Amino acid sequence: MSAPLIEFAQVTKSFAGPLTRSRHQVFANVSFTVHEGEIVSLFGPSGCGKSTLLRMFYQLTSWDSGRITYQGTDITSLPKSARREMHRAVQVVFQDPRNAFNPRWLIRRSMAEPLKLFKIVTTNHQTLIGEKLALLGLEDGLLDRRPHQLSGGQLQRLALARCLLVSPRCLLLDEASSMLDLSVQARMMELVKSLRTDEGISVLLISHDRDLVQAMSDRIYSFHDGTLSTDIAHTSDSSK
Ligand SMILES: Nc1ncnc2c1ncn2[C@@H]1O[C@H](COP(=O)(O)OP(=O)(O)OP(=O)(O)O)[C@@H](O)[C@H]1O
Ligand SMILES: [Mg+2]
Numbered sequence: 001m002s003a004p005l006i007e008f009a010q011v012t013k014s015f016a017g018p019l020t021r022s023r024h025q026v027f028a029n030v031s032f033t034v035h036e037g038e039i040v041s042l043f044g045p046s047g048c049g050k051s052t053l054l055r056m057f058y059q060l061t062s063w064d065s066g067r068i069t070y071q072g073t074d075i076t077s078l079p080k081s082a083r084r085e086m087h088r089a090v091q092v093v094f095q096d097p098r099n100a101f102n103p104r105w106l107i108r109r110s111m112a113e114p115l116k117l118f119k120i121v122t123t124n125h126q127t128l129i130g131e132k133l134a135l136l137g138l139e140d141g142l143l144d145r146r147p148h149q150l151s152g153g154q155l156q157r158l159a160l161a162r163c164l165l166v167s168p169r170c171l172l173l174d175e176a177s178s179m180l181d182l183s184v185q186a187r188m189m190e191l192v193k194s195l196r197t198d199e200g201i202s203v204l205l206i207s208h209d210r211d212l213v214q215a216m217s218d219r220i221y222s223f224h225d226g227t228l229s230t231d232i233a234h235t236s237d238s239s240k
Pocket of ligand 1: 015016026044045046047048049050051052053095208
């Protein structure tokens with residue numbers, strides 16, 4: 001069997017506490033894998049460390065011990081070009097959509113940024129952007145607004161549409177539909193499922209919505225008292 005696309009092995013994380021030398025441990029020995037074409041969920045109550053795991057994958061925060069790999073290679077030892085390709089192939093929707101867009105820029109400019117960054121060749125960038133917006137039920141007119149002129153749910157959908165522009169192999173979705181009403185959430189999740197079926201995209205879905213993860217996932221890992229397991233039954237659900 002080939003190496004998982006993403007693997008966290010025995011990862012432990014603590015933050016510095018307010019007192020000198022004190023540490024606050026968020027989780028210990030967390031292990032999970034995401035293989036090609038899988039939808040895997042991380043489920044757990046608020047504050048258990050779900051978003052912290054994503055920030056680690058992008059090396060935005062450190063970890064105490066353990067190993068994080070991409071296609072079998074430790075992410076801290078990837079050569080620059082391979083890290084860049086990983087950043088294209090693994091696209092993330094971070095939890096707060098307001099931080100995902102430059103507040104001074106028109107949405108049109110923010111949407112085009114990854115196409116420039118990853119030198120994506122298309123006959124027409126605007127047409128491609130319009131296609132991805134339509135997949136999420138968004139009008140082109142939103143492109144001429146600034147982030148403060150959009151709802152949280154519109155920004156969440158724009159964030160996912162922007163990920164799709166660079167043909168990712170994997171999506172990391174951190175509460176990516178939390179601001180959507182149920183029908184729009186269902187449309188987004190249908191799209192995610194069809195991307196997996198039609199294009200083999202892998203998905204790591206992060207949520208504290210038990211119903212959502214149960215409906216979507218091939219495998220569910222749940223947090224309980226600072227550890228991660230595949231047993232969802234004993235995990236408290238903060239959304240209920
Ligand atoms: N920079 C930081 N310094 C200190 N503690 C932090 C820092 N970032 C996060 N934490 C703490 O780490 C824990 C995990 O935070 P995280 O944001 O990963 O939770 P989460 O599972 O994503 O929660 P939610 O479901 O509310 O989004 C929380 O207790 C949080 O207060
Ligand atoms: Mg979070």
